[in-house]
Amino acid sequence: MKHHPHSFHVPVDRRRFFKSMAAVSAGFALPGFLAEALTVSPTVTQGPYYPLAKNIPLDKDNDLVQLNDQLTLAAGVVTYVGGRVLDNSGNPIRGALVELWHADREGDYLYSTSATRNAACDVNFAGFGQFLTGSDGRFGFRTIKAGLYRGRTRHLHWGITLPGELKRTTTQTGWNEVAYDLNGIQWDTQNSNDNIFSTVANASQRASMLLDFTPVPATTTGEQEATWDYVAGRTFTEPTYPNGGSLVVGGVPVDGGRFKLTIPAYVGYSYEVYANPTLADLGWRALPFALSATGVLDRNIHTSAAEGALDIYVEDPAEKGFYYVGYRVPGANIGTP
Ligand SMILES: [Fe+2]
Structure with missing residues (x-):
């Protein structure tokens, strides 16, 4: 895969310029003067609720709204999140495993209390999904708007495993919003004092984690969507590994x-x-x-x-x-x- 840097004649818009300056001041190695400056996705804690290996649900597709073939869907605002997995030069990464897990509408995780499915969790919510990127690096998930739980603001957990690597890199995304609970009460923990989002020191990286969700066009059911690219912190050469x-x-x-x-x-x-x-x-x-x-x-x-x-x-x-x-x-x- 070859990256084609932007033409010299493409004007640099203010936002991109700001991002590139922030990246320089943070000491990130930029691929070149003409290359688009991308904000590397920060790595933050996996947290305690990634399903244990023996508990990875059988239903691990990219639709968290419908568990297996159950007729009743998960409760909550249907939400689409999709984007690309990129290296730090903007090249799409094929074969990256993208994993998503988050709390249900009420703020309960699938495995928040034990090795078995948390009885408090919405029985119709899949809670966890995976997607393997194609050659365009794209992934997509259908889920519900994550619920709030004590001590955090609203967020999604992500795991990214690049091809040829054995270790999952974890990050989180949130909502660029003022968070209200299900009773319409403003939540104690907002993005500004959340112990994950507020502690990402680089302003550009912090902003990249807080997604703008907008109504899905031409729907009347309140569905929302957001785009998010995961940017790995290095260049990436696709491995050509053999079979055994x-x-x-x-x-x-x-x-x-x-x-x-x-x-x-x-x-x-x-x-x-x-x-x-x-x-x-x-x-x-x-x-x-x-x-x-x-x-x-x-x-x-x-x-x-x-x-x-x-x-x-x-x-x-x-x-x-x-x-x-x-x-x-x-x-x-x-x-x-
Ligand atoms: Fe969490």
Whole structure:
């Protein structure tokens, strides 16, 4: 994917200019003078209510209003939120996992009290959803206007997992509004004193979290919508990771008598080494290995934490000098020591 910076002749509007200055003063590396200045989405706490791994609901599509195929929809103002996942040069990121979870109309979370579904939560509310972005980086959700709960103003929780990464980055968005509870009483906690939104130091980043919701055109049911782009804090190169498979790798003798195997490694992939070191033993067998020329040969599998060349060391000479390295995709590395 290639980014096309704006033409030199495009006038810089005041708002964009302000944003670019704010980004510079905050020390962010801008991709270039002509590139559009984007506000990097701030990372804020995941909070305690992301569903535990064993409790991820079966219904995890991008419609939180309808749970499974139930006829009764969740209570609340139907709300659409959508946008793009971008890198800091504005390139859309394909294959990003976008996750959304938030409180129901009354302010109750799906899993706010225990490992099982919170009985206080609207039984028709899905409470959690996922969306995998396409080549345009776009995502979209249908949900309801989040309810208020003590200590916070109105907000949505987001998780973004970029392709090739194992770690979820979390952020939150709110409503650019004065918040009122269901009785029409002004809520104690507003954006200005909320302990998440008010503590994002960069004004441009803080503003980017507070979305302007507007009525959905041509509807009479009060539905609202907002656009929000998640901007990752770095440039992004789409990984071209293989499926699980194997390589045949030559072993290079090193001092001390071992053989060094250099393999292309990917984040989260797991590697194992096999060889038939002697003609007397024709069966392939796993070879224990070390990650250094002198380290203990104490592992049969290694999960790489980084992308790039990975050196692993084995002791047994392979027939004709070649080893068989099996590799598995992230998450497929269980069951083997
Ligand atoms: Fe929350």
